[in-house]
Structure formats: structure tokens, C-alpha cells
Amino acid sequence: MSDVPLAPPNADADAAPQARPISGARIVAITSGKGGVGKTFVSANLAAALTRRGLRVLVLDADLGLANLDVVLNLYPKLTLHDVFTGKAQLRDVVLPTPGGFSVVLAGSGMVEYSRLTPEVRSEFLHVIQTITPDYDIVLLDTGAGISDVVLFSISLASEVLVVATPEPTSLTDAYAAIKVLAAQQNRSHIRMVINQTVRPGDGRAITGQLQQVLNRFVATGSGQPLRLIHMGDIPADPSVRDAVMRRQLLLQQMPGCPAALAIGQLASKLQSTLLDQPR
Template sequence: MSGAHILAITSGKGGVGKTMLSANLAAALARRGEKVLVIDADLGLANLDVVLNLHPRITLHDVFTGKAPLDQAVIDAPGGFQVMLAGSGLIEYSRLTPQVREQLALLLDTVRPRYDRVLIDTGAGISDIVLYAVSLADEVLVVATPEPPALADAYATIKVLAMQQGRTSTMLVVNQTQRPGEGRHVATQLQAVLQRFVQLADGASITLQPLGNITLDTAVRQSVQKRQLLMLAYPGSDAAQDIREIARRLAEATATAAAGLQSPP
């Protein structure tokens, strides 16, 4: 389908830096010249507005309930991209209803022609609403940290996406790494476990696409406490440099995939 490349950014476990990555990756991609929209699809526990220090007058809740048109919910964010923010604590969005299903699909169909890339910042875990949001994306990026609980949850998420959605290729970013090569080591371990324990019906295997790692960096916590993007507050930090490299690899992967689709058979 023409229009924006849609990437869902998700995680098996909360607190691994998924929303931080979504916001800063959007800024890094915008710096590369892409027109980017970030949609906060964590509809019950939204916090992208906190990370960006934005106070939206119109949220996705208003759009979904017909109180405001979609265009009024799109706002400019620091970093040169746009966002659609969700209200927090809305119990009606904690489960996947037919209305939420229809509204999310319509939303993406509407915005896709307007952007180069749309990032969907999902909730954590494998609830119906998270899985449905991911199903609307062209590709999925799973965020994990090196700790065993986060890796176990990342494994479970990737397995469910493969079994339910047929996703045999999943991008991976390892956050909060402390040693050189730790991100690559984690990706190799996770790939080995998937190959050993996940058997798909058609004999296909799951391939991880490691996009890189983000160094454990005090600048990340400081930027979050300031409610500023890391890419703007501490652009020279190790973590900011890691995110720029992830953006480069993501852009290259997208270009390669697009070239493959356009080449004659």
C-alpha cells in the first residue's frame, strides 16, 4: 500500500523505555528528512504526552467519540514530528471493543497518505488491544532490556506475534546495555531460543532483525525528568548517538524493502 511505512513499537514488559524510544526515534527520523507521525496507542495508560511535555486539548478519545475531527488531534511535537495523543485512565480503552477496532483502523487509513512514516507506540504486553494495534502495522519493533524478565516477555511477545499474525520477521532494540556487544549478545541468545522452541505450522522460522542497542546513560533519566527529548536536551550523549544509529538502520531497512517490492519478478 502506498503512503507511510507503519511501524509498531511494542514490548512484552513495561518500563523498558518503549515510549522514550518512540519519541526520540521519531525526532531522529525527522532529522533525516522524514515526515513522521507518532500515535500513542497505549489508550488506557498513555504517557507520551508526559515524555514530550505536551498538554493536548484534543485527544484520540475525543476523535473516537466524535467530539472532534481527527485533524484537531494532530499536534506538533518538539523534534520536528507530529503526534496524536491518547487520554490516560480511560477504562473503556482497556479492552478491544468493535468500536475501538474500527476507529484504529480508520485512523491509520486516514493518516497513512500524509506521512513518510507512522510510529505506533503500543501498550506493553499481549492484550487484545495491543495485538490489534500491532496487526495494523507493516512491521513491528520489540524493545527489551538485558534483564531475564524483560527477555522472557520479549520472547513471549515475538512468539505470539508469529503464531497469531504470521510475523516471521521482528525488529529488536535492546535498551539499557552496559557493555560493548551486549545488545548483539542478547539478540543472538533470543534468536537461538526462538529457533529452538517456536515451531510454526508451515515450517517457517522467526528471524530477528537487530536494529541496535541503547547504552545505559544517565542523560536518558535526566531528559525524562526534564520532560525533554533526549535528542534535543543531550544530543551528544551515548544514548542519543545510539538512537541516531537505530534510525539510520531503520531507514536503510525500509528503503531496501521498498526496492525489493518495486523490482520486477
């Protein structure tokens, strides 16, 4: 297992446009420091696991411009958030059912105009979130990777943040950079973590502990206290995951008894017990 780099990257923490978390909404931003760590895979299958627990779940593709949630779910939407933003469709027209029983709102792919947080994108996206959250028990925002202003704004709308990382050094370095920026800009007191593609039991908890040590040395919140990482679980490396992704199927439907699917079920249980079952 690779150690977390102790020479942290100098992430730019200049203030970026953001919104305060929406009061009373159970909104969880699922994000990552870099792409390719399984963030969208986790979002979709976590939604399916939460749905099986009797919750009304929506996944909103917040990766504006580089969306791929439709690919993971094998959906071919006629309408997307792009159509809502441009006034060609109503929000209710772009809410789609999925094979996992949850709902999704998909973003358009390849839309250059959404690569920057313009006032129009900010206003439209905020309106979508405020309009749609009352209909669900939990909304998962599948954000883009990294620390662009669009990513940071979408995260700022969430009451909770779940960072997905893998044991690879590049993933951990970029996860640290993203966490550092979130601490500086959004004054988060804690961030939840799940480590994907672990090889040995306990690897993820050890990795989270190493990241916490780096944060204790280099990062403090507005109150002067270190930001606290909450380890939510590990998802083991599992060949069934690749098979499900290639088939464009939910792992929890194709191989519900495989190690990765069981781990996602445990993640859903922990998320519900530590967040959703708490008083608003």
C-alpha cells in the same frame, strides 16, 4: 549478562481480533513484552532522529487507556483520540506538532473503555490509521506493553514490528512471550529488536542471538520456519536519559552528543536504509 530463560512462558496464543497490515504504508509498531523498558522514550526520540533525516514522521499513541507519550513530550493536549472516537473532534484537530519537529496523536489516559478491543474501538482505531498514514513517510505506533487484544490489534496494523527490551531477565522473558504470540497469531516472518540500557558493547547482539536460539527450538511460523530476529542496535545505559526524562525533554535535543542519543541516531539510520529506502 543474564541468559535468556530456556523454559519459555506458556503465552496464550488463542486467536485475537487483528487486521492485516495496511498496504503501502510505512507503519512500524514499537512494542515490548513488559512496561518500564523505555519503549515510549525510544519511540519519541527515534521520531526526532528520523525527522532530522528529512522524513515526515507521526507518532501515534496506541497505548489506549494508559497513554504517557504526552508526559514524555511535555504536552498538554486539549483533545485526544478519545475525542475523535466519541465524535467530539475531527482527526485533524488532534494532530499536534512537537519540539522534535514530528507530529503526534495522543490517546486519553485512564480510559477504562479502551482496555478491551470492542468492535467500536477496533473500527475507530482502524479508521484513524487508514486516514492519517498517507500524509507521512513513516508512522510509529507506540503500543502498550504485553499481549492484550488491544496491543495485538494495533501491532497487526503495522508492516514492521520493533520490540524494545532490556538485558533484565524479566524483560527478556516477556519479550519472548510477546514474540511467540506474534508468530502464532500474525505469522510474522521476522521481528526487529533494539536492546535498551546495555552495559557493554555487543551485549544487545548477544542477547538477540540467545533469543533467536530459543525461538529456533520452540517457535515456528506458519511456513514451519523459525521466526527471524533482526538486531537493529543497542542503546547504552546513559545518565543523560534519566535527566531528559525527568525534564520531559527529548534526549536528542537536550544532549544530542551523548552515547544514548548517538545510538538512537544510528537506529534511525539503519531503519531508514533497511526499510524506508526500499521500494514499496
